[in-house]
Amino acid sequence: MNCSRRPLPPAPYAALLVVSLLLATPLSAQNDGGRTLVTADRLIDGLGVMHEPGALLILNERIVAVGDDATGASWEQRVDLGDATILPGLIDLHTHLTDAEDAYWEQVLVTTTPSEAALYGAANALTTLRSGFTTVRDMGPAWSFTDVDLRNIIDEGTLPGPRMMVAGNYVSATGGAGDARQFSIYVDVPVVQNLADGVDEVRTAVRTNLKHGADFIKILATGAVLSQGIPPGAQQYSDEELEVAVIEAGRWDRFVAAHAHGAEGIKAAIRAGVRTVDHGSMMDDEGIQMLLAQDFTYYVPTLYVGVIVPREGASMGIPEAQIQRSTEMMRYRNATFRRALEAGLPIGFATDAGVFPHGQNAREFAIRVENGEDPMDAITAATSLNARIMGWENDVGSLEPGKFADVVAVPGNPLDDISSMERVFFVMQGGAVVRHDRER
Numbered sequence: 001m002n003c004s005r006r007p008l009p010p011a012p013y014a015a016l017l018v019v020s021l022l023l024a025t026p027l028s029a030q031n032d033g034g035r036t037l038v039t040a041d042r043l044i045d046g047l048g049v050m051h052e053p054g055a056l057l058i059l060n061e062r063i064v065a066v067g068d069d070a071t072g073a074s075w076e077q078r079v080d081l082g083d084a085t086i087l088p089g090l091i092d093l094h095t096h097l098t099d100a101e102d103a104y105w106e107q108v109l110v111t112t113t114p115s116e117a118a119l120y121g122a123a124n125a126l127t128t129l130r131s132g133f134t135t136v137r138d139m140g141p142a143w144s145f146t147d148v149d150l151r152n153i154i155d156e157g158t159l160p161g162p163r164m165m166v167a168g169n170y171v172s173a174t175g176g177a178g179d180a181r182q183f184s185i186y187v188d189v190p191v192v193q194n195l196a197d198g199v200d201e202v203r204t205a206v207r208t209n210l211k212h213g214a215d216f217i218k219i220l221a222t223g224a225v226l227s228q229g230i231p232p233g234a235q236q237y238s239d240e241e242l243e244v245a246v247i248e249a250g251r252w253d254r255f256v257a258a259h260a261h262g263a264e265g266i267k268a269a270i271r272a273g274v275r276t277v278d279h280g281s282m283m284d285d286e287g288i289q290m291l292l293a294q295d296f297t298y299y300v301p302t303l304y305v306g307v308i309v310p311r312e313g314a315s316m317g318i319p320e321a322q323i324q325r326s327t328e329m330m331r332y333r334n335a336t337f338r339r340a341l342e343a344g345l346p347i348g349f350a351t352d353a354g355v356f357p358h359g360q361n362a363r364e365f366a367i368r369v370e371n372g373e374d375p376m377d378a379i380t381a382a383t384s385l386n387a388r389i390m391g392w393e394n395d396v397g398s399l400e401p402g403k404f405a406d407v408v409a410v411p412g413n414p415l416d417d418i419s420s421m422e423r424v425f426f427v428m429q430g431g432a433v434v435r436h437d438r439e440r
């Protein structure tokens with residue numbers, strides 16, 4: 001199955017203007033028709049190769065040359081970043097951009113409005129872009145389809161933000177993870193319909209989400225940590241329900257992303273043919289072997305969120321029982337990641353930003369490296385591997401001629417100190433500079 005969707009929009013040039021007005025910073029590399037040469041002491045191309053020194057030549061919204069080919073060419077503007085490393089724009093496969101940080105998601109439907117979600121979404125999109133994430137796969141809002149609107153507004157160039165691939169609406173079983181209507185039986189929010197039980201309702205939910213602008217389907221294969229519903233270790237959808245979601249999405253040439261913590265739900269999702277197993281916390285050795293035996297489904301863990309929720313969950317408004325679930329899950333998450341690494345699985349890069357503050361996405365790098373991943377491999381995961389998982393590898397994910405000029409820079413060398421990924425000071429998206437801090 002391929003996972004194409006509508007073509008990526010061209011560079012959001014209007015974003016340049018909006019950001020420059022908002023931040024009142026001088027822009028060093030506006031593409032006014034000429035070629036821009038970006039140089040630094042180092043460049044990592046997203047495919048595992050380090051160039052020293054680093055050079056990148058850009059014309060309009062695309063890259064035209066890299067390395068020696070770029071240095072030897074003529075240019076009209078030059079941006080020299082000095083003792084820094086140039087990287088492809090980063091990609092996060094699991095964000096919730098329209099989630100406000102001051103509202104706990106199970107209360108969102110009775111305490112907030114969709115317009116609040118939209119406004120937070122606009123702010124969070126800018127924060128995420130400025131932290132170096134030029135592309136995200138957004139895994140669903142509490143207020144259905146607010147992510148579709150956010151994507152459209154960014155794509156048309158009205159607001160700055162990452163290139164977004166969106167889920168539109170969760171597909172959840174009654175009483176399970178993703179059931180946002182955790183109210184008394186006498187209370188309802190009829191406008192939000194994300195529950196589907198049985199094969200027929202799941203098929204209808206998939207069709208409804210795609211009809212209303214979703215790029216892919218997010219399904220909750222198991223319970224969740226941050227939910228009062230069925231426990232995270234339990235499979236909440238039957239094999240048949242998961243299969244019909246994949247089959248129906250396939251008819252639309254789209255893929256399914258499965259939220260899954262428990263081992264049985266993970267294996268059912270792999271058997272069904274989902275594109276990604278998100279979180280994957282309790283994946284057992286059989287699950288790892290199943291992934292190794294095929295090349296369509298990817299394990300996409302979210303490790304940093306498992307650290308921050310036990311530590312700061314109370315101040316984030318998360319109920320005590322759910323913080324407890326997260327603490328218990330910590331026993332599994334990192335160990336599963338290490339076993340997957342040892343087995344040689346490709347591991348997608350994701351965070352669950354929105355549960356913790358947007359813009360802190362790059363903290364996932366350090367925890368992956370602490371758990372044994374080579375820093376270059378972590379960078380490859382967050383760039384070219386993620387682009388391949390999304391089906392966007394022709395446009396983003398590496399610094400190669402023909403790709404969008406989505407470029408970030410961090411001080412020093414991230415292979416020596418991976419935490420430098422948290423100190424992005426330069427961001428270009430589609431050839432337009434959206435951030436260039438003079439002080440570092």
Ligand SMILES: [Zn+2]
Nearest residue numbers: 094096139352
């Ligand atoms: Zn999530």
